[in-house]
Amino acid sequence: MSELPHSVHNTKDLGKSKAATKILIAVTGSIAAYKAADLISKLVQDDFDVDCLATEKALEFIGPSALEGITRKPLNTDMFANPSDIIHISMAAWADLVIVYPASADVIARLRTGRAEDLLSALFLANNFSSPWWIAPAMNSNMLAHPAVQENLQVLSTWGCRILPTEEGRMACGTTGSGKLLDPQQVRDFVSSWYASGEQDEH
């Protein structure tokens, strides 16, 4: 049997390039929000097309200039900033992968209950689950263990969201336990595996 052409052996040759693979990082109001800058930087260095959304409360923890400087794009925060864009609809269709990093307890609750008063919640409702949503919780151990948060995560998982693990360690609040945001390098590794799987070609 004759050799298959290289392009058939290498599935990446058949699919989207990294530069054409669109990843949205949604940053929410956690003290770990600064780690989002590191994650975004790593994904930009990996040549993905990365855009960023921040909730209003996320901007209490990280400045827009850091995020805009790394993505080289205006930060998306306000659904009403340019209403003719209808950004919660266009961005939901744009993204091949959405990573909520870090995901606050409140945003997890909003996603689970189908709220739509802010850009991230509305965008979640506008997604038709053709692109994966990864949720990276970050919060105090007691908050994470609370049945309300656990149930919310369980429901989001049932809907197809991937709940990323948290790390154990000492948190800003002084307690030691689970709830620390997953390290940016580990998320980068997950993204690399996802990209290598070719799943993004299905979007």
Ligand SMILES: Cc1cc2nc3c(=O)[nH]c(=O)nc-3n(C[C@H](O)[C@H](O)[C@H](O)COP(=O)(O)O)c2cc1C
């Ligand atoms: C100093 C400080 C640190 C906080 N860290 C967290 C956190 O790590 N995780 C979390 O779920 N909430 C945390 N909160 C509470 C959230 O910021 C608050 O619930 C906020 O409304 C979340 O907004 P968002 O979900 O719209 O981004 C923190 C609040 C303060 C004042």
